Amino acid sequence: AQSVTQLGSHVSVSEGALVLLRCNYSSSVPPYLFWYVQYPNQGLQLLLKYTSAATLVKGINGFEAEFKKSETSFHLTKPSAHMSDAAEYFCAVSDRDGTASKLTFGTGTRLQVTL
Amino acid sequence: KAGVTQTPRYLIKTRGQQVTLSCSPISGHRSVSWYQQTPGQGLQFLFEYFSETQRNKGNFPGRFSGRQFSNSRSEMNVSTLELGDSALYLCASSLQDLSYEQYFGPGTRLTVT
Numbered sequence: 001a002q003s004v005t006q007l008g009s010h011v012s013v014s015e016g017a018l019v020l021l022r023c024n025y026s027s028s029v030p031p032y033l034f035w036y037v038q039y040p041n042q043g044l045q046l047l048l049k050y051t052s053a054a055t056l057v058k059g060i061n062g063f064e065a066e067f068k069k070s071e072t073s074f075h076l077t078k079p080s081a082h083m084s085d086a087a088e089y090f091c092a093v094s095d096r097d098g099t100a101s102k103l104t105f106g107t108g109t110r111l112q113v114t115l
Numbered sequence: 116k117a118g119v120t121q122t123p124r125y126l127i128k129t130r131g132q133q134v135t136l137s138c139s140p141i142s143g144h145r146s147v148s149w150y151q152q153t154p155g156q157g158l159q160f161l162f163e164y165f166s167e168t169q170r171n172k173g174n175f176p177g178r179f180s181g182r183q184f185s186n187s188r189s190e191m192n193v194s195t196l197e198l199g200d201s202a203l204y205l206c207a208s209s210l211q212d213l214s215y216e217q218y219f220g221p222g223t224r225l226t227v228t
Contacts, residue, residue: 043222107157
């Protein structure tokens with residue numbers, strides 16, 4: 001079964017600093033990979049996805065992620081944090097088969113942005 | 116285009132009762148998936164419906180069931196509610212068969228007392 005690990009349940013950065021949220025997946029076959037963001041009392045919003053094209057994926061709100069097969073990683077970055085980035089971020093994975101719509105999520109990383 | 120809508124947004128039920136949650140997908144989307152989100156277990160996949168058929172199922176007891184109508188709207192039912200069923204239930208829709216890009220609704224917050 002697919003699984004995904006997010007290192008660090010809480011990350012705090014200063015406004016303007018680099019954001020780095022870590023995600024590692026477990027699969028011998030590269031799966032589909034996603035990053036979602038959740039603001040308080042809201043659903044999940046898709047930030048970006050990796051499906052087999054370019055390994056460096058650009059998403060919304062200035063976020064990007066790089067797929068590294070050798071490291072089984074898909075870390076999320078943003079060069080300069082903004083106060084509005086404070087939220088919970090989830091990495092997710094799905095198989096490239098008939099269960100593609102079944103997402104397996106990591107435990108989430110809460111991002112705090114300070115002045 | 117309107118997003119995924121879920122009703123009701125908040126619900127309080129008593130242990131032993133049953134509950135039905137509703138999800139209207141984005142217009143044109145044919146696949147609807149349901150997820151449960153709790154502080155302890157995180158986000159867990161419940162099931163997915165496509166063309167009125169359950170196509171994928173997670174590891175939840177039979178008390179959790181769902182269905183999809185011809186207009187792609189979906190309902191989820193939980194019978195004999197337990198305290199542990201208190202959670203945020205999220206619905207997601209996607210456009211195509213085997214589509215991996217899912218769009219989530221705001222969720223229904225269920226509290227079981």
